[in-house]
Amino acid sequence: MKSLQERFEEKVELIPFSTCHWWLGAPNKKGCSSFRIKGAKETVHRIAYKFYKGPIPDGLCVSQTCKNRLCVNPQHLTLRTKDEVRKSGIPTIRKNHSKTLQERFEDKIELIPFSTCHWWIGVEGARGYGVVKVQGEQVSTHRFAYELYKGPIPKDLCVLHHCDNKLCCNPQHLFLGTIADNNRDKCEKDRQTKGEENGDAKLTTEEVLEIRSLRSKGYTCQSIGDMYDICRQHVSSICRKKAWKHLKNKVINQ
Ligand SMILES: [Zn+2]
Ligand SMILES: [Zn+2]
Structure with missing residues (x-):
């Protein structure tokens, strides 16, 4: 028999480059999500607060310092009065927030006949790589894809493309190398060209x-x-x- 906390944590997802703990359930109209405990519904960030930090004093609200209403990372949860919440300017959720970051990312990947690359069709950054916004920070799409599908990128390493296609996010075309490898790789490919x-x-x-x-x-x-x-x-x-x-x-x- 799974504990309540285990059942709760099954619905929490970690996403590359995001320090939030994302609740996977659908948000309600206010952008929050709730979870049923013994028949009573409660918002997930309040439940998380109680699990990890302790009881919530009467009259206080739990709110996210990261302004992500689906976040249940206890380190992003803080107690505020109703008045403080009103003034904190937490934005109301936009429609597509019910999709996970991974889904929104994959919506922008296209497969093209005769190409084994997974082409990023979203925004392109100055260096010709795709870019995706994660918590307001721009992250290159090939790095994002690497972390999403293959795992964390060790410090000081670059993500390189076997296919030399900067917009490709196919994890099978991505590999790790040092900055020196990256430059050597570029030279070799340049020589071929x-x-x-x-x-x-x-x-x-x-x-x-x-x-x-x-x-x-x-x-x-x-x-x-x-x-x-x-x-x-x-x-x-x-x-x-x-x-x-x-x-x-x-x-x-x-
Ligand atoms: Zn957060
Ligand atoms: Zn490729």
């Missing part, structure tokens, strides 16, 4: 221009890949000018 002068290059400048021209005529990446014996992902990155960047503005002479 310089193409023909690299001895391993499969394609000539001429072929790259042909590929882009074929793609613009509507050939699929797969069919072009078959013609040139390269994978469709590579065709796609050539056509999106992620690879062979230095040929960006060249067009085939016909």
Whole structure:
């Protein structure tokens, strides 16, 4: 038999980059959520206060210092008088707050045919990475995705992309590296993108221009890949000018 506290804690979720403890139940009109104990309903932050901090004196309210009405982290809970609560300016909840942060994040991820990347279609930051707001702080989406799906990022490590796609949030394309690895990785990928002068290059400048021209005529990446014996992902990155960047503005002479 589970204790009341265990049943309560099953409905609490921790989210990367957020220090709040998020209650997973649906919020009511006021943005709070309640939980039934022995038939009587009580708001979850009051219940949490009693579990972790002690009794609530008569006439006092429990309110969240983080202003997140679904937060039950005892360290964010404080006692206030009704008057103080009124003046504290806790915003009323917006409609989509009933979704968890993870759901709101995943709403902005798109899968694209022929790409194994999970593309972030939300806001892009200055460095070309996706950004998501967590408790008012901007967090890069690939870092957020790493923590969400794979676990905490150790201090001093970066999250790098196998696929070199800054907007990709596919956890299988993300790996940890040091800042030095990050720079080395960038150099290596840059060398690949310089193409023909690299001895391993499969394609000539001429072929790259042909590929882009074929793609613009509507050939699929797969069919072009078959013609040139390269994978469709590579065709796609050539056509999106992620690879062979230095040929960006060249067009085939016909
Ligand atoms: Zn909180
Ligand atoms: Zn990817």
